[in-house]
Amino acid sequence: MHAEGSGKPSRRIRRVRLVGWIALALPAVAAGWSLVVGQGKVGMALPDIHHGGWEVAGSQAHIMPSVNASGGSAVIQFTPPSLVLTERLAYTGSEQPLLLQDLRTDISNVTLTLDYGASSAWTERIAIKGEVKIEATRIEHPFMVPQAWSFQGRVQGRLADLRIQGTLSSSAGLKADLTIQLNPGGGVSVLVDSVIEGQQGVRALAGTFAGWPELLAVDSGIAGVSAQVRLNPDGELEASGSSNLENVTGVFNRTAFSGLSGRVLASLEDDRLTAGFRDLTVEQVNPGIPVTSIRFTGDYIAPVTNRLEGQLEVQQARARFLEGALRIPPGVYDLEDSSGGIPVEVQDISLDRLMKAYPAEGLEGSGLLSGRIPIGFSSDGVQVAKGRISAEAPGGRLRLPGEKLQAMLGGNQAMDVVVQALQNFHYSVLDSTIDYDERGKLTLDLRLEGKNPELRGGQPVVLNVNLEEDIPALLTSLQLSGRVNEAVTERVRKLLQESGKEAVP
Template structure:
């Protein structure tokens, strides 16, 4: 070769300058592009170039994605061949080798939740892998259950020609090394004219660990995937458990006994409609058969389940997505339970372990005896005969099932229950979307105590039913629903509630409880003898509607109302008569007030209220509770007699009372009729009204036909007698709770007589000549006129100003005599004295005596 010419030298220098400028510009643009791709740091050492590829003595790289996850790469002795330019090598690296490759994955502290990505297509993934990949020393630094775990090993991949029908197989070898132990996996996969084959072999310290043979046939209209899995069992599982303990907390506390794990399975599946043939959803929609046999002599961690041990022999047949067991036999135990279903339960109701035993019966394909039990704070057992139908859709029938649980407890701010015991006998049917359960006779639930804070306490609660039905609907996009209906018997040995006396209660009736609404109907009774016909509903919006009917109650046998209501007036006792009633209560949703009605019918009620006897009470009373007001209607109330010491009767009242609910004792009382018989005559009020508690209200009380003879029979004065008919008017003045009579007038309707023959009066006359004349006149006074003014004050003092005109035939030849007599009487004391006589019952006399003993000294 000749010497370089000057022009050639100039061109070469110019080319070098241009290359340097291009490299600088490319480097600047490259750094910006790398940053946009998430590459935070990139460095290399010892590069080498050849026609075969690129070599680096060392490469470090830090990459971060949009969610903050970070990948760190550190490689030594890295060699990358140039991408293939033609044929099967086009577009991917033919060869990648590294003497050492360390990968560190660091998730973001609070990774954003994202929808799970679809699994990549294996064929697409393989196109990015080099044909020859060898990593002599592979180090993985990954997050694990114990924090960070570092695994070391090697990897080798040969895939030249893989993916073409009849081409060379893919050969993947992976080794993991820890503490002198070696876990080796080898995958051989090949594409054939009819589909794909794959074989996976695993060894632990050169002992067989697993063998998987799989084949996907795609030459027919419907693909077929078939395969076999065999885990023959290790002589010593300690090494494998130690390895797993770093990655899952379930394996940390497992016993390190050297027991073998054995697992085998086979399948032949025809996927349903879809794209990817091995998509799990497509496989589930397909047909075929599969079987698995597992023997786990010690607990093994199973994701989503927990620690599983025992044995299982299961065979399944499927047709168009309808799968049913062909063989079902097993004895499994699960601990450290995982899964959302268990975590949703309160801690006190969550079992710590489960045991499942499946025993084939006479027809192993369709009949199995199942025993399921749970241990922990909640203990339960389910024993049943399962019958699997052989028709679509798949369903399971439960026959002669028995569910039992003991000492179940639950405590929460909304309420607490203790000592729940179940003994349920049931039959039923379950499928993928529905469940129906039917309680059989002798089913029973017991509860030692149920408490709803601030509302009620139930003790010794027993629930029984022989025909209760439970229906569940689940699956699909719609929310799950339930319906519980049928007859039920409830008994509470003791119910504590603020408005009720503590005692036992019982309910016998029917329930119709659904997730959308609840209804019940039946007979409610208690130890006091109260019986109510009760029905109610509770809507999905939270509205409550109750209806109660009190059947005719005969009070001669006792008064269950007084033995039930804590607020029953202590001074009211009913001894005979009949009472019936009906009530409705509506509690709407939100803050709206409750509304309701109460209707009572009384017939011939006898009893005592405070210091008054009543007899023959009858009539109808109706209470209406509106959102803002209350109204009490008494259209025709009758009382044969009321005796507070002075007999009154018959009494009649017709009227109504209305008030605001915020001030129920400050309403307005209106009446159309208000009258009472008094001493052979009557007293009455003209139709009118008054407002309770208001000041300065005036009413006129009219008296007509009052017989003096009847008055002197009850007035406690010795030697007093007379005859006459009294009429008059007493103007009543109400001021709050105070009652006064001002300027009242009484007058005799015609002539009559008065006779007062008293030794006290005669003795007074002997010492006082003026009183002697009065005593002589009243010995037999024939009056022609009898008038009296009447006054009464709030202290209970009655004042009478008598004007008597007449004569005594035996005094001074019967000359006319005018007498003006002023009398003053403590009316409450007079009534008290009357209540101490034999004119009232022993109960009233006892109450009066008790009050007198406990009254403060004057």
């Protein structure tokens, strides 16, 4: 079939072949008419589309329709095999462009209704209903790993408010329930629901989304994930999501965690990220010394451009540590203002447990420690400035081996009296300021009042001691000693081997 005239159409019909019977009611000047095509096969090229940031190019239809048309409407039923092939579908109306390549859309069980007798817009007069299958050989987006995707589901509604529901699958193995709603005003809403379970589910996530943390490994647990994305007619993007966690266990970087449960909410609007944590619990977090029975409820709001400069609102934050407790008082904390930090209250920490956790023999102590440690965050890491820890009355006992203490004090000969006193020191006062820099150096300015019964007849002694400790090196020693778990130990050994350092405690 060829178009007449000198003009050449931008897209021409390649092939049309109708097989069947046609009935046309006469006379044509009558008020009503009807057209019935019982069986047909049509192959044609479709026009490219450029509208509202969307681009559709290189589309062809190879369809088997049956048509029942009258003066006001037409109903087209597609039968197998009815396919629409598209070389490129893209959305370029935002800073995160979306590209779908080589789409194959199976509409073999779809019915199309055209109400051409009405006066409204065409998007109001065209309705679609039926089962569809869509396959894309490659989908690209800044947030995703490029790969093939497939969709199988149902489509229903007018073009102005079309609804698509079904199952979406990535070649990496991620499966999700998908709902797409086209809104009459021109916007689009997308709802995704998925259940991620254990190692296999996390591998599918890691293989689907770009930027997935390589150092996160999940051994067990379930996460129910729901996400909603809204693209407004003006191109503004809004996103929200939630995740219900059940007993998730794994390793992040060099820290093991177990029993993570609770609900996490997140939203993106006007270039601001909001995260909500509801009844979040963790049985244990262990970077070398375990923190247990963690409970947290709160919210965090930050600009997308700098997620570390936000506001943290704490409703509940507490944990068990070395037979004592850690707590953050309820309140709103501005992370951008690093001078204040987040105050962590330390309550009734066992000095005996603290000494036993340290990777050195011969350390002993008794008594309870309490205080307040302000923790600051920045792009350089974690810092502590002017934290304070004190022993509770009536005090306790300290026993520090001379060799280890001399090493901590830098081998200073002038500190011999301190070294001797701390071989068996009965203290009534223990006060310490705490500072920690982004390089991992912990500084303790320690003031002790008490006596050593074996030194100078047990006369009262006041000691002022400055101690320094490399915390990353300390944690590495603890991790290599097997106090965390085998996965962390092997990861640390590998990192040390890659850096050329000795992988021994």
